[in-house]
Amino acid sequence: MKKTLQRPVTPLAGVSSPVVPGIMPSVVYASDTPDSLDAQYEGTTQGFTYAREGHPNAEMLARRIDAMEGAENGIVTGSGMAAVAAVLLGLTQTGDHVIGGNGLYGRSLRMMAEDLPRMGVTTTLVDVTRAEAVAEAIRPETRMVMIEVVSNPSLRIADLDGIATVCNEKGVLLVVDNTFTTPSAVKPFEHGADIVLHSVTKLLAGHSDATLGWVAAKDSALNERLRVFAVTTGMTASPFDCWLAERGLATFDLRFTRAQDTAQRLADMLAETPGVTRVLYPTRADHPEAARAQSLLKGRGCNMVSFEIAGGRAAANALTTAAQGIAFAPTLGDVGTTLSHPASSSHRGLTPEGRAALGISEGFFRVSVGLEDPEALLATFADGLAAARAVAG
Ligand SMILES: *Cc1c(COP(=O)(O)O)cnc(C)c1O
Numbered sequence: 001m002k003k004t005l006q007r008p009v010t011p012l013a014g015v016s017s018p019v020v021p022g023i024m025p026s027v028v029y030a031s032d033t034p035d036s037l038d039a040q041y042e043g044t045t046q047g048f049t050y051a052r053e054g055h056p057n058a059e060m061l062a063r064r065i066d067a068m069e070g071a072e073n074g075i076v077t078g079s080g081m082a083a084v085a086a087v088l089l090g091l092t093q094t095g096d097h098v099i100g101g102n103g104l105y106g107r108s109l110r111m112m113a114e115d116l117p118r119m120g121v122t123t124t125l126v127d128v129t130r131a132e133a134v135a136e137a138i139r140p141e142t143r144m145v146m147i148e149v150v151s152n153p154s155l156r157i158a159d160l161d162g163i164a165t166v167c168n169e170k171g172v173l174l175v176v177d178n179t180f181t182t183p184s185a186v187k188p189f190e191h192g193a194d195i196v197l198h199s200v201t202k203l204l205a206g207h208s209d210a211t212l213g214w215v216a217a218k219d220s221a222l223n224e225r226l227r228v229f230a231v232t233t234g235m236t237a238s239p240f241d242c243w244l245a246e247r248g249l250a251t252f253d254l255r256f257t258r259a260q261d262t263a264q265r266l267a268d269m270l271a272e273t274p275g276v277t278r279v280l281y282p283t284r285a286d287h288p289e290a291a292r293a294q295s296l297l298k299g300r301g302c303n304m305v306s307f308e309i310a311g312g313r314a315a316a317n318a319l320t321t322a323a324q325g326i327a328f329a330p331t332l333g334d335v336g337t338t339l340s341h342p343a344s345s346s347h348r349g350l351t352p353e354g355r356a357a358l359g360i361s362e363g364f365f366r367v368s369v370g371l372e373d374p375e376a377l378l379a380t381f382a383d384g385l386a387a388a389r390a391v392a393g
Pocket of ligand 1: 079080081082084105108148177179180198199200201202211212213332
């Protein structure tokens with residue numbers, strides 16, 4: 001019998017179709033002829049060639065997040081920081097100036113402080129709760145302003161609309177990292193942003209088992225530059241991670257609604273608890289940008305609550321030890337509640353004075369509220385706070 005070569009074929013293709021997308025780990029895609037490959041590269045037909053340039057799972061996930069943000073042709077990257085890097089490194093050149101919010105995610109701050117200057121791009125960090133602070137920092141060579149709507153970890157609310165107006169007037173790109181707020185609370189493109197990005201790792205994927213990012217520019221030429229930079233620098237996302245994130249997205253709205261309800265209750269409970277010296281939650285009347293939070297976040301406050309307890313590091317240790325069942329871990333947006341202590345984690349690189357300027361003391365905590373039974377969660381916090389009080393004396 002004549003021997004033949006066999007390539008894998010999908011069983012039942014065209015007969016019935018799966019209701020759940022498959023995971024497609026193939027790195028390479030075979031084409032029929034050089035002509036059909038040409039057509040693909042020239043964009044007259046659609047298809048995949050090599051996974052670093054794009055693959056079905058990244059494509060499916062990107063289209064879903066595009067729909068949530070009101071974007072077109074967004075790009076899925078291997079992490080949220082890859083999305084940040086694609087923007088900060090891929091769209092700037094020597095001589096440019098970049099403005100960032102002083103409460104940006106720690107690694108974004110680091111890229112602004114260390115990596116951009118190394119390439120001859122100067123940076124300025126400003127208080128983005130005031131659009132005037134951004135206006136004052138803009139120079140003729142300013143290329144972009146990068147902000148988060150809700151800052152980390154003090155949960156201050158940026159003047160998104162005011163900054164968009166300033167950027168638009170000056171012809172400066174406005175980049176919004178929408179990880180904390182998510183398109184459920186804010187759709188930055190509707191407020192005049194030019195570029196929106198996410199750490200999909202956090203609330204969108206939601207289960208702390210996939211590391212991914214997403215970025216899109218409103219202008220198609222700029223978006224294409226981001227795509228080419230991401231492909232050239234190898235910011236490829238894993239098909240399995242994309243598949244997990246897509247599965248996570250199916251419950252995103254439910255998760256975010258529930259987490260916000262519980263976060264509100266936790267914030268109110270903390271404010272009533274002796275030994276708690278400060279509570280930061282956007283919907284509370286005592287929040288410094290309470291009115292802006294109401295209008296910008298549609299009356300919701302995100303799933304993050306920050307607070308400070310008396311008694312310094314010793315009380316902080318007692319709290320994390322006694323709050324059994326709450327992961328003491330520096331992440332956010334997971335199905336489980338996580339407690340982070342910025343002084344020993346995200347902001348440990350700063351001097352005590354630098355931390356104090358941001359309101360971060362040894363007793364300062366940030367909670368990412370998850371999906372546990374709210375009563376059980378509040379009771380656990382009550383236990384932790386009682387232990388902290390016992391130490392604080
Ligand atoms: C986590 C995070 C990032 C970085 O995302 P990774 O997926 O961890 O690389 C960027 N911005 C914000 C606001 C984040 O919380």
